[in-house]
Amino acid sequence: MNTDFSHIYINGEWKKGSSDRSMGNVNPFTGEELVTIQAASKEDLNEAYETAKTAQKEWAKELPQNKRAVIEKAISVMQENEEKILDWIISESGSTYMKAVSELRASYNIMKEAASYPYRMEGKIMPSQTAGKENRVYRNPLGVIGIISPWNFPFHLAVRSIAPAIATGNAVVIKPATDTPVTGGLIFASIFEAAGLPKGLLNVVVGRGSEIGDDMVSHPVPRLISFTGSTEVGRHIGELAGKGLKKTALELGGNNAFIALKDADVDQAVDSALFGKFYHQGQICMAINRIFVHKEIYDEFAELFIRRAKNLKYGNPAEKDTHVGPLINGDQVSRILKDIEDSVGLGAAVRLGGKAEGNVLQPTVLTGVTNEMRLAKNEIFGPVAILIPFGSDEEVIEFANSYPFGLSGAVHSKDIQHGTMVAQEIQTGMIHVNDQSVNEEAHMPFGGEKESGLGRFNGEWVLEEFTTLKWLSVQHTPRNYGPFINNLK
Structure with a gap:
């Protein structure tokens, strides 16, 4: 060759x-x-x-x-x-x-x-x-x-x-x-x-x-x-x-929603969200963009998510145990840091990371984010997780469908039928119950709806x-x- x-x-x-x-x-x-x-x-x-x-x-x-x-x-x-x-x-x-x-x-x-x-x-x-x-x-x-x-x-x-x-x-x-x-x-x-x-x-x-x-x-x-x-x-x-x-x-592009319903298994949902958000630095069209968590489990989910995210190794991608490597170029780093700054100015809080070392952006977690902030509106395409609370199935379905994208998504619930019913309401080409949004199988249809x-x-x-x-x-x-x-x- x-x-x-x-x-x-x-x-x-x-x-x-x-x-x-x-x-x-x-x-x-x-x-x-x-x-x-x-x-x-x-x-x-x-x-x-x-x-x-x-x-x-x-x-x-x-x-x-x-x-x-x-x-x-x-x-x-x-x-x-x-x-x-x-x-x-x-x-x-x-x-x-x-x-x-x-x-x-x-x-x-x-x-x-x-x-x-x-x-x-x-x-x-x-x-x-x-x-x-x-x-x-x-x-x-x-x-x-x-x-x-x-x-x-x-x-x-x-x-x-x-x-x-x-x-x-x-x-x-x-x-x-x-x-x-x-x-x-x-x-x-x-x-x-x-x-x-x-x-x-x-x-x-x-x-x-x-x-x-x-x-x-x-x-x-x-x-x-x-x-x-x-x-x-x-x-x-x-x-x-x-x-x-x-x-x-x-x-x-995608603005993929990850939804942890009130009856979700928090431990399983956190693991799924970590993979779907930080895999390949979040530079995936299917990557989770918005993490919606029911307000009754929000604090528990956030603390566990942040604790595990701290253990993500970032840096040299050639080292076999590295989880998060560099973004493709400096322009991407600058764009994401600007969106973080804008969202913090509107009340969001950086709970982890938020800084860059060259083209490597630290695994970053923000809470206090709303669905209208820039990080929620834009496809992040980087290792930045935003946690957004919601109060009901109807509210989170409206949140998830509020932007003109529909590539992938995920819904977590201990009740498979409950999770499936919510998943059916999300306007997207692909969605996964009790998993995360980054899935592709060579024999299954891959593609999106809307934009x-x-x-x-x-x-x-x-x-x-x-x-x-x-x-x-x-x-x-x-x-x-x-x-x-x-x-x-």
Whole structure:
């Protein structure tokens, strides 16, 4: 597997980008420059898309066992290079060792699920209202899929689109986030190259959004744009795609609610909240944003939560027992500290943390927060927990649904039916009873409601996203067209 990631990848060739700008790739914890990449230009992007379009025509006809064999070989390549991949995830995205291992395991599950897709391209034979006619419905690949991957779970969230797209007979062009060009894109060129994927089916263009971002979406070749990132950018992508009548699969921001009802098991709820809030520094679209606790158990929950949060180790993500590593860059640190300051000015109290050491923001807990404060309104995307009291089921449901997001969530109750009833009232694409909000399984539908996105990833649902249906009818016996034709004879 190639590990020189200083070039972009088009038509099976590692080449220097033709933009006059270069991009430095920096370790967010140490500040060390990992690699410098000459950026892709619009001309490079056009070459990537046209190459993909040509290669896809033959790949669509490839036998299912051969498509599956490439995916299975890619899994083997990943397993053989596991330590290299983990090192890149840790050093490039600031992931802790624990998170990097979990991310890679989730990626294996996605790949294994995708390996089944070549045999799941099912069609139908259906009856016709016309005598002597047979109706057939074929499921075909879309063609070329443009993938824009994020920086927070770059490996997993890139492969979540790459593997299903290739397995269903499509070609892909990937533009990774500028903070994670390797684990969000270039490393897959290396993996699938070693797996024997035919040239042109996977292309990676590393470039700045200001130079190639809009063209990545508006180029006439791609039939679908898969994007994971902020709602603001997702809305812009949706507008550009709409003008070209392209499909989109958008996983966007979240303001996820964690609800501990009056009858919750406090010990279990605290453990769930700690994981769902501080895992990967809270830099997860599914991470808990607002922790709602019934006022009768609020003090007990808060004291136990703060006591356990004090034991979270923060700092160097490469140390295997670190819980909280660095944020991706200094801008994120500054943004969150400003939101903390604003909320404190309105009456919130910092009970733990609240300070940064470089890009590492200490695990932070605030009480006295209301649902209207900035930390509650905004997606925090960092290791800051806010505890908000509520008095009734009706009140917390209103709180949870008060913002235009609906990605994930969690409800805790000793009464499963009670918890389920409340969960049903939360306007979200995913929600979990007696667990936390950060869940993904390769065979279950993943996606959000409202401003948290469009479409669903994983399982049979991504098959629907990445393929198209064609109605083909066969007239087996001569058709009687009635008086329209009879009058002509």
